[in-house]
Amino acid sequence: MYLTQPLHRNRQQKPNDIATICGERTFTHAEFYDRVARLAGGLRASGAEPGDRIAILALNSDRYFEFIHAIAWADAVMVPVNIRWSAKEIAYSLVEAGVRILAVDDAFLSLLGAVRELTPGLETILHCGDAPTPDGMLSYEALVAESDPLPDAHRRGDALAGIFYTGGTTGFPKGVMLSHRNLFASAMGCAAAGTVTANGRVLHAAPMFHLADLGLAVIHSALGGSHVFIPSFEPVATMAAIGQHGITDVLLVPTMIQMIADHPRRAEFDLSSLRQLTYGASPISEALIDRARKAFPAAEFAQAYGMTELAPAATILRDEHHADPALRRSAGKPAPHVLVKITDEAGDEVPRGTVGEIVVSGENVMLGYWNKPEETAAAVRDGWMHTGDGGYMDENGFVFIADRIKDMIISGGENVYSVEVENAIAKHPAVTQCAVIGVPDPQWGERVHAVVSISDESTLELEELREHCKKEIAGYKVPRSMEIVDEFPLSAAGKILKAELRKRNTG
């Protein structure tokens, strides 16, 4: 299977059904197909060659979705740009990937000048926003309207589908090369695992440049679904879209779920159409799962763990496993399309319950890092992706993610895994979110530090929380310092940015 394949199937089977909804714009599958074919023709006419890397820097929209399909249709390679990046980071990735054509929407026009200055190879800018097209740029809608449709290149198999830059928030960005086969191995594995509504209607609220949402998009097209887009996550817009369009499936992160579950206007919206709520980035706390189930009464919850290099899914925590508080802190079991092992530094599998590195094999494992053969060889060994994530597996195959191995806290010579401490803290009913990090300490080398948010109605004192932890975990794991915050620094994907927290606590 490959990116453009579902367009042919959906046009064949349901030409007049809705394919995409974005604000006031609605397109059928026949129209979607036609627009993509024309846009691909426009890209070709604008100089796009087979194998070219073509980038997009934009908020979510139907055009974003059309554009990435048109790129594949024209036998080229998509480079979705991280919307949280600085001009410098963006330019770094565009230069490294050799991008000559970039699509940009209104939200990023102001950033464009700086990006262009740092990216001399950029030849063509395609404006895909709703505002008038600035001088010197191609108009997206004009390109669709005025171009002849191109026949589909049917780019597929091991051919490169996209380069997805990661790691911009910590260290040097790396371009993850994913093939069409990679994307669909993950997509079909998740679909076979039953976490996708066939012929559903999926809402794209999480950012589409990220594989979490893009992976879900791919599955839904393959199963005949339709797509609704909002520019970015915002709780009221998300609830309104679900109610208005009968959304069946959505991908969120726990932070977003919480913002909806606790929203004062929640009762105004009908969220009962939602069948599947897939979340990632972190487990869902006991307090939140109950509130989330009330907010989405008909939804099954599934947690997916993975990474861009895995296109992206590796493990899935099914709805029925959320009832058990111990399992709910896991990332679920290896999905049908992968094998997962926990290994020691020598690469040998460790006993169940022992923390090691999570390694994954399957047809979803990336082709490699763009232009980085050494990093590729270090990450993918004998077909196994070395995730860099620490974790352990229980007797039934449930994977528990410890912290990033490199982020493991060594305090007084003892190894402390943040996840274990976080789980202990999260058991306190007043805690809504928490993150545990190591901060430099003259006495202990590193000290276990907890950053916590608590529910509005709570008056929790830190001393009480410390006493709670002492009952749950060994003394050396109990945070020596704690702070309560109103909100956490989050990545574009909604992950808590521990690097950011560390910076604040070391400065």
Added chain:
Amino acid sequence: MYLTQPLHRNRQQKPNDIATICGERTFTHAEFYDRVARLAGGLRASGAEPGDRIAILALNSDRYFEFIHAIAWADAVMVPVNIRWSAKEIAYSLVEAGVRILAVDDAFLSLLGAVRELTPGLETILHCGDAPTPDGMLSYEALVAESDPLPDAHRRGDALAGIFYTGGTTGFPKGVMLSHRNLFASAMGCAAAGTVTANGRVLHAAPMFHLADLGLAVIHSALGGSHVFIPSFEPVATMAAIGQHGITDVLLVPTMIQMIADHPRRAEFDLSSLRQLTYGASPISEALIDRARKAFPAAEFAQAYGMTELAPAATILRDEHHADPALRRSAGKPAPHVLVKITDEAGDEVPRGTVGEIVVSGENVMLGYWNKPEETAAAVRDGWMHTGDGGYMDENGFVFIADRIKDMIISGGENVYSVEVENAIAKHPAVTQCAVIGVPDPQWGERVHAVVSISDESTLELEELREHCKKEIAGYKVPRSMEIVDEFPLSAAGKILKAELRKRNTG
């Protein structure tokens, strides 16, 4: 994904759950894994080299299932033998595939002498029956007990998984080469389409040498299911197994469904555990679907159309489409893993509603015919499998199978597609099954001839049936001759053997 991959997953996630049940024998996933690894070691020690073709001629059993996994585990290629074939046909395929090792169970020991005589290259016979192992053969259980486990070769991707001989009933057998990727493209497509119960318990009643059942087996292993085996389809044994083992999924053909639905002892068995009933080979008639739903009150019905060359599925008729009598005669819509076109002789797509050849593309399309590059080139052109089946597609993508193009009836210069006539006949409430063929006729060249079975309580006269047809279809399509039969000649897969019917009517 690949054949042995689910063994690792299932042992990891549910080592002590049941993997296989066959008569009195039950094995857990850990035991199944261990037996396959040892059997693979035994095969290697018995001279099996990587890439060797290793055959099995046996009724359904847990050992059949273990054996084909052990073959892949040992980096070799399975050759499941059609159990309806003569010694001559079997020998033809074994010689052509260069088979040196053959497993055989008690049911086929009497045939073995003749097969060996015609297959000089056969070096090793493995006896996988329950009777004492005859002299000169290896004992299956001894091989499992006495061999050291081999590490899994993880044979996968485009590597050959098996050679599946087809066409033995008409013409020269051809060995369909299927890769691991082929098998799992179809399996995951069907799973994603929702026609498989995850963690289910599947009954193997249809013959396992055939891709229809083997394809279902592959899916269930991938989704953590367990397997129950009966030697071959027999209505009471099938009903007993469903009731005793809480079977959730089964593949049958309409003839088998009918034998259960109309069985006088049906009420003795609890068939309410069945969730998914997949059937193939032909549509299900209006009269039968109602009786079948009563027999299997909790089951969803899905029809799959495909062929060995497609590993095997191409289209799926979902449960909800069975309510519409017109759609129920279709083979459903193209499944997520394929594209389907209806083409004319020039290879161009024909308008909807027009009969042409059904051609299919996808990662399930076979690698080719073993040692037959010309036949391969004729069948697979530019990635599209030319099925040789005639059919048309309606406006919503439903595919209707006409007869084999080469079997199209030309009567008085007019083209008559059997399916259209069969559909007309099947609409009569007294008809339980029918087949329409062309027979030589001095006046018309070919004459449309109908073979019909009717329900026991009916006293239908052929003249009444003819009048019924006249209301449904054009005069030249109405059968000029008809006969009522008690039963039809069936292939091992339960397909009505039209070639056989033709022979009877031309002799």
